[in-house]
Amino acid sequence: MHRIGVVGAGYVGLTTAACLAHLGHDVVCADVDEAKVERLRRNEVDLVEPGLAELLEQHDIEFTTVFPRDVDFLFVCVPTPSGEHGEADLTAVHDVVAQVPENTVLVLKSTVPVGTARGIAHQPAVSNPEFLREGHAVEDFLRPQRVVVGSADQDAARRVAALYGDVPVVLTDNTTAELVKYACNSFLAVKLSFVNTLAELCEHVGADIDGVTEGMRLDERIGAAFLRPGPGWGGSCLPKDTRALLSTASAQNVEFATVRAAVDTNDHQVRRIAQMIEGDRIGLLGLTFKAGTNDLRDSPALAIARLLDGEVSAYDPAIRHDVDGITVVGTPEELADGRDVLVVLTEWPEFAELDWPALADRMTTPVLVDTRGVVPAAKVREAGFRLLSVGHPD
Ligand code: UGA
Secondary structure (H helix, E strand, O other), X not given: OOEEXXXXXXHHHHHHXXXXXXXXXXEEEEOOOHHHHHHHHOOOOOOOOOOHHHHHXXXXXXXXXXXXXXXXXXXXXXXXXXXXXXXXXXXXXXXHHOOOOXXXXXXXXOOOOOOOHHHOOOOOEXXXXXXXXXXXXXXXXXXXXXXXXXXXXXXXHHHHHHOOOOOOEEEEOHHHHHHHHHHHHHHHHHHHHHHHHHHHHHHHHOOOHHHHHHHHHOOOOOOOOOOOOOOOOOOOOHHHHHHHHHHHHHHXXXXXXXXXXXXXXXXXXXXXXXXXXXXXXXXXXXXXXXXXXXXXXXXXXXXXXXXXXXXXXXXXXXXXXXXXXXXXXXXXXXXXXXXXXXXXXXXXXXXXXXXXXXXXXXXXXXXXXXXXXXXXXXXXXXXXXXXXXXXXXX
8 A cells, every 4th residue: 555645635636535545545635725724634524525524534634735745646636727718727737746756656637738747847647537526526436437547657557547446447648648538528518518409409399308318328329328408517627628628629720610519509508598587586496517516616507697687596405605696595485485487407306306386386477497307397387387398398
């Protein structure tokens, strides 16, 4: 077992630190945010990540603001936000790389533009992109469908892969490993935009998106996942990584038309949903970019809310504070009070189980827009609602 440093205590860094400790390694995790480090030392985690708090409790991880120097491997898990033109801002990555001691294997987990590792002087440098879904990060780390490791030093890459235990490994060079990350997230975005347009078409021709996608998902070449239509895809990864891939491609004079179309389709989806919502007093059911997280970054719910003219309130089981001028209330009933329309924007399972007659009673005009296809249509209509459901004809 090894001594491992993790720099960055966001959801990727913290998951990496906790899971590597769980796999038996001796882990030190550093972050520049002193208050966060203090909280972590008290075992306080502000992420909604199942299993993470338990792992941090079980294992003795050292949290520090001091750069870890006495380590065999150093995982870089700092953010790489999008710059003005879609390019990734690598300031934090370069700061870390400049401090890595000699003889330490540098492991780049942060999502970095294709070609970044090749330009790094420190050796060995292993590109090891993460494929952690928010809300499933621990599970995805401990039972990965694959671990991708790329390096000019294949022995170092193999040693990094071995840290994960017995898992499927893709062993390659740095640049290829970097591109895998963008390829995966962009492919998922293409799949989702395809389905969102298909849902729009279903509404026009009188077909049902659930039946269409059921017929698609049973074809193993297409695959079962990422076929649910929604208000548009969001979060801290898909929007950022599609922009970054487009920017990389255009720097090489490559027109990545499918990804460009996926991004444009997503913008269209947000506008289309906003147009479906009519009323002066609007209640949003869900604000987070997906269920199972309290993350609001690049949430389509907020993008849609910005386009609405009426007065907007919201209920979200993971959000307790007002957001972007939207009043956040404590229960769905409170949300329904005096509203003209309710809109389901996040697929929280509890939204399938609401007391529809009680909600309808509290509203001025019971109209429900379901962008996630999660409400039981027959029950909702029976309760007196007019239901507009994405991908389902009236
Ligand atoms: C995504 C990838 O799934 C992870 O593999 C990757 O590691 C991560 O980005 C990252 O780059 O760090 P995440 O952003 O947590 O994970 O969210 P997803 O579960 O992929 O969902 C992305 C968006 O697609 C959400 O807005 C979600 O609501 C939407 N979505 C997903 C749908 O609208 N329909 C679906 O069927 C699936």
